[in-house]
Amino acid sequence: MSETETVAIDISTYNGEKYLADQITSILNQTYQNIHVYIRDDGSTDKTVDIITAMVTNDERVTFVNEGNITNMGVINSFVNLLQHSAEKYVMFCDQDDVWLENKVVDTLDLMKKNENPVKPRLVHTDLMVVDNELNDQGLMYGNEYANSFKDVLFSNSVTGCTMMLNESLKNMILDNPIDKDQIVMHDWWFAAIAATFGSVEFGNFAPILYRQHGDNTFGADVSKLKKFKRLFNLDSETERFKLVLKQDSYLLDVFGDQMDTDKKSQLIAISKMTSGSASAFKNLKTLMNYKIRKSSLKGTVFMWFILTFNFKKVR
Numbered sequence: 001m002s003e004t005e006t007v008a009i010d011i012s013t014y015n016g017e018k019y020l021a022d023q024i025t026s027i028l029n030q031t032y033q034n035i036h037v038y039i040r041d042d043g044s045t046d047k048t049v050d051i052i053t054a055m056v057t058n059d060e061r062v063t064f065v066n067e068g069n070i071t072n073m074g075v076i077n078s079f080v081n082l083l084q085h086s087a088e089k090y091v092m093f094c095d096q097d098d099v100w101l102e103n104k105v106v107d108t109l110d111l112m113k114k115n116e117n118p119v120k121p122r123l124v125h126t127d128l129m130v131v132d133n134e135l136n137d138q139g140l141m142y143g144n145e146y147a148n149s150f151k152d153v154l155f156s157n158s159v160t161g162c163t164m165m166l167n168e169s170l171k172n173m174i175l176d177n178p179i180d181k182d183q184i185v186m187h188d189w190w191f192a193a194i195a196a197t198f199g200s201v202e203f204g205n206f207a208p209i210l211y212r213q214h215g216d217n218t219f220g221a222d223v224s225k226l227k228k229f230k231r232l233f234n235l236d237s238e239t240e241r242f243k244l245v246l247k248q249d250s251y252l253l254d255v256f257g258d259q260m261d262t263d264k265k266s267q268l269i270a271i272s273k274m275t276s277g278s279a280s281a282f283k284n285l286k287t288l289m290n291y292k293i294r295k296s297s298l299k300g301t302v303f304m305w306f307i308l309t310f311n312f313k314k315v316r
Contacts, residue, residue: 003033005036007036008037009091010040010093012040012042013052014041016046016051019096024051025097025133027105031106033104036088036095036225037059039064040081040146041064048096049070054066080179080187091165092105092165094164095162098209103208107204121199124165124201125202125204125206126204127140128141128162129211130211130213135210139231148178148201151291154190154267158203159191161186173271189249198260199254239311243315244273249271253269
């Protein structure tokens with residue numbers, strides 16, 4: 001592939017001194033060299049800032065966007081701020097402690113361009129190879145369990161930020177509309193919801209990243225089937241999670257309701273009524289069936305239907 005497009009890569013850091021240099025080095029060593037790395041530190045108290053400063057000195061493709069102004073704004077706002085600095089047509093996002101395989105950028109860009117309509121928002125993402133802190137293989141994150149359609153992303157998110165790429169149309173739509181961090185679950189899910197509403201989300205069934213799991217991770221991956229099963233059937237925690245998801249769905253309707261097509265707007269209105277004062281088990285079951293609402297796995301779908309039908313009062 002010719003390297004006509006510069007790809008922006010956005011990294012938000014926080015106390016990442018242990019693995020950050022390896023992460024950035026794996027990016028700078030990509031086979032696709034036409035990249036620009038934007039780094040924003042979110043208030044580190046270790047040597048992270050020193051590492052970033054050294055990387056900027058050694059490679060002109062690295063920009064420290066808040067050098068000399070290190071403040072904490074939280075992970076969502078930090079990545080949105082980075083997106084505002086990224087003038088490039090295509091943007092990727094990066095954690096501070098993983099390793100990118102050398103073809104990650106070129107393979108993801110190829111996936112993006114394969115079915116892209118440049119005037120439509122588009123997000124592509126891939127699987128991850130989960131590894132321990134010594135990079136020993138722990139298995140794939142998703143395999144065949146991923147959710148990309150509009151009705152899927154309303155309740156499931158299989159888009160992990162460090163695997164995704166946005167096109168310019170999606171970037172502009174994100175930045176041209178409000179983003180309240182208290183109304184969304186996480187930035188990657190929010191971006192996927194916008195793309196699925198107005199354009200496309202596509203999964204690439206390959207894993208070009210070693211997704212490191214260790215004691216300091218803010219968010220972790222659990223590929224153990226037993227642990228996934230136990231977590232899934234923890235009624236209280238899943239009910240609380242659905243509260244956040246439904247809040248995000250309501251926010252999607254509030255922000256974009258006037259811009260989306262009638263069918264999608266009607267679906268979001270119906271979902272918002274599932275926790276209203278007029279909700280009932282029968283009405284909720286009817287909504288779930290009419291719109292064929294589901295999660296990426298059968299077990300997840302069954303449990304979601306149970307909560308929204310028989311435990312919906314606790315989701316309010």
